[in-house]
Amino acid sequence: MSWQNFIQIGLLVLLLLATVPVLGRYMANVYGARADASAPFDRVFDPIEGAIYKVCGIDRKREQRWNVYAMSMLAFSVVSVVILYAMHRLQGSLPFNPTNRPGVSPMGSFNAAISFVTNTNWQWYSGEIAISHLTNMLGNSVQNFVSAAAGMVVVVALIRGITRTGTRNLGNFWVDLVRTLLRILLPLSLAFAVILMSQGVTQNLRGDKIAATIDQSPVDPADPTTAITEQHIPGGPAASQEAIKELGTNGGGFYNANSAHPLSNPNGLTDILEIYAILLIPLSFVITFGILVKDKRQARVLLAVMVGVLVLFSGVAMFAELNGNPALTSIGVDQSSSIIQSGGNMEGKEVRLGAAACGLFSGATTGTSTGAVNCTHDSFTPVGGLAPMLHMMLGEISPGGVGVGMMGILVIALLAVFIAGLMVGRTPEYLGKKIQASEMKLVTLYILAMPFALLTFAAASVMLKSATTYQGGAHGLSEVLYNFASTANNNGSAFAYQGTGTQWYTTTQGISMLMARFFTIIPALAIGGSLAAKPRVPATSGTMPTHTPLFAFLVAGVIAIIAGLTFFPALALGPILEHLSF
């Protein structure tokens, strides 16, 4: 790595260190950390919120039990899927369609609607070819906001379950949702969109601009019809979508090439800021958690685990990609790093960003269930590709998607105290709440949902001859594994050579996205409901402390053991075998 790469990472760390505590505290106040439940800028937001509650018939004082909270979230998701499905189907006859995009096929719309509502942003289509400006603006990017907010509020409800005693209420889903959108996501997105536009990300309301190309000589000198005389320069509201795409850990690109597209990620500055935006809210949530449970040491332990895993996987991808592809060296390609070329495995990567920034981006995007990419992951070296794949298979907890990442690590922490409790023969407790059979059943359900959604569909796809649309050899298995790891973790990035627009894949991947979203959120809310009813037991000398480095190792160990036992056999036949075949 060049010294500039290190300074680049240093800047990212500094930016995060400076802003994460501030945003974390602000979010804690939005979620009622202060004794009088006031929050900054109440004077601005209170009247707007009041008006929205009035229009929507929401009683802000009325709290919900966990099942009502879950049903509110489910009802909102169902309504969102219906609206988005209709928009994809009907976009050909709707207004604001300057690029004349026709309606999307039924199964394609089904997959896309689920994808955006579940915060996955899996895209089986090419953004600029299939989707109208209206669908992008009023459909997909609206879901980028609300699906992110829905993920954020459920963890707040879970935290309330930990902090409250003797109640069954976890707050009001609608109030939490409205506050999250107005006070956190919208202001941050607008500010970030302005920064992106200042660097060259487009934001306009027109269709393509047609340029007359500079060199109009034929590509094949013998055949004059191969001359390329015009080039479409795409228009549309890209910056506004790009901003929430990163901040809400969504990842659904305006363009097929996602953040590798020069109009989406024009230079080194936007690249590092996009990585920063991906990590900002998930990391801030840990601070918010520490403030809400009034014990920052607990947050520090979980933060250390998240950051440790993130650094490990980003580092592996960076070094593997900078090392280059050994198969190219033997045919006369120079992949060395010097002052006149950044070098490394450049297939699928941009010169202005380079291989190192690509590895860093891949770590951030797969640690957070974002799925935006600034290079094509399918063209990674086997080890470089293993890193983001396994990173997703850990269950998106480093630091995970907005809200849901925090939820994931809390569930893992419960499992860790349970296992530790078994080892020393004591009743497990976490933050003063006894962890008993009912919670552990829900934890088990939560943990099993993702591997089930991933491995069953991946295995079926490999065995079904009709589903075969991947490259040959071990890399083909990597593609199937990666893509189901992506949908089963609501990530959205892809090994994109594989054609996933078929009936089989749009259906199975749609189902796996639904399972990943709701088979985790509903058990987590149930855990919250169960914990809220329990009294707080005072800590004694027999209580295992959960704010120590030892507990951090326990949590990391649980993460590694679950993923290792579940996925190692499949990984051995995919990326590991491919690496050994060089």
Next chain:
Amino acid sequence: MKVFLRQLRPATLVAVVFTVICGLVYPMAATAIGQVAFNDKANGSLITKDGVVVGSELIGQNFTAAKYFHPRPSAAGAGYDGGASSGSNYGPTNPDFLAAVAERVTAYREENGLSDTTLVPVDAVTASGSGLDPHISIANARLQIARVAQARNLTVEQVGTLVDQNTDGRDFGFLGEPGVNVVELNLALDALGS
């Protein structure tokens, strides 16, 4: 089920309200700011020559004639198709991919009069992630200087100066990687006259 049905009313109303706020008010506010404050950039950083749009500073183009610097291979449509951004998505061990790279290495050496043992810069023989990469590495540009100078009857120094002038450094000296903007470099060559 009754609980679920009762929530459908607020669900629908909240969805409509935020479709208006996040789907109309927010992007329109962003568009207004962009069109006023960063008009050129928000519209795609277009390059015009004699009143005609000839491209964008940020989007690469196909160049095949010997007198132009050549961009990287592209997987976007027929090559640098701005309406179909895409990488090749070839896996690192795919035999088709390795054969294509070997062929490009040979073609690159022939085109630029290089020996059979000259190592070819990796960006010259691999496709970018977007298929629209406007840049090539400095190493790649330098190996093409002699060919372009000969085709245009210019000296190697003249062309070399233009390459330096059209090299985009790292932002603030440490963000991203340096590269030569092929579109701007070729326009500068045309402006010099041949």
